[in-house]
Amino acid sequence: NDRLGIRLTKIATSATRKNxxxxxxxxxxxxxxxxxxxxxxxxxxxxxxxxxxTTTQTxxxxxxxxxxxIEALFFHGxxxxxxxxxxxxxxxxxxxxxxVATSAFGMGVDKDNVELVVHYEISDSLENYVQEAGxxxxxxxxxxxxxxxxxxxxxxxxxxSIHDYYSFYKEDMNVRKQLKxxxxxxxxxxxxxILHRYNKVLIFMSIQKLRxxx
Numbered sequence: 738n739d740r741l742g743i744r745l746t747k748i749a750t751s752a753t754r755k756n757x758x759x760x761x762x763x764x765x766x767x768x769x770x771x772x773x774x775x776x777x778x779x780x781x782x783x784x785x786x787x788x789x790x791t792t793t794q795t796x797x798x799x800x801x802x803x804x805x806x807i808e809a810l811f812f813h814g815x816x817x818x819x820x821x822x823x824x825x826x827x828x829x830x831x832x833x834x835x836x837v838a839t840s841a842f843g844m845g846v847d848k849d850n851v852e853l854v855v856h857y858e859i860s861d862s863l864e865n866y867v868q869e870a871g872x873x874x875x876x877x878x879x880x881x882x883x884x885x886x887x888x889x890x891x892x893x894x895x896x897x898s899i900h901d902y903y904s905f906y907k908e909d910m911n912v913r914k915q916l917k918x919x920x921x922x923x924x925x926x927x928x929x930x931i932l933h934r935y936n937k938v939l940i941f942m943s944i945q946k947l948r949x950x951x
Contacts, residue, residue: 756874761884770885771801774855777883778807778835783852784828787837788869790858798857799837808833814841840865849876856884859891863905 764770778785789795792813799811810833812824828836829848836842840860854873860866874880892912896905 756879757870758879758881759870759884760881764885770857771798773885774857775802775805775807777853777855778802781853781881783834784831784848784850785835785853785855786842786851786869786872787835787855787857788842788860789837789839790861792839794858795837795839802835802837807835809835809837812836812838812842814839840869843868843872846872848872850878851875852878852880854880854882856882859884863896863902863909 762773764773774787787798787809789798792815795811795813799809802809810824810828812821812828816824824836825842825846827833829846837857851873854870856866856869860869870882873882892905892908896902896908
């Protein structure tokens, strides 16, 4: 920057991780998906992060794995702060090899021997998917990323697995436009209030624009 008298250097890198192996598994129902996950954990026996989409699912899946003899922790954003710290430390220190978590887990967690990341449920964004997949393969050991889904041909999986973010963006914007999603249309909250007064039913309606879109 000439005004500040600072010489800036542009450093461009790629998000592609050559030491990660991606695998998409098609499952017909939840039971088949769980059995496949359980068998994979038994076979691999390595530090593993399993990502799910809801707090309830973290607890439910971890409890079922524990019941089947696979010691597993759960982690989500609604836990108490100290519980989060304790859970993270137990996983990082190798006391427990398997953790079931939402996307809230990972930031600031330095564990270089995670060999397996399983997307038990699809991430809510490409950015989260890349961040979560990147928890594996941080050391000299290669990492494996497994996606278990009912729809392996979904464009988000197809483009994420080859790190083609530009094509994902183009297709995602096209889908949003066809489905009338933001940023092409406005979101509104419509509230109806029904009151009974003087033997009459009064209905009040309010419309609130939630977000202004171009």
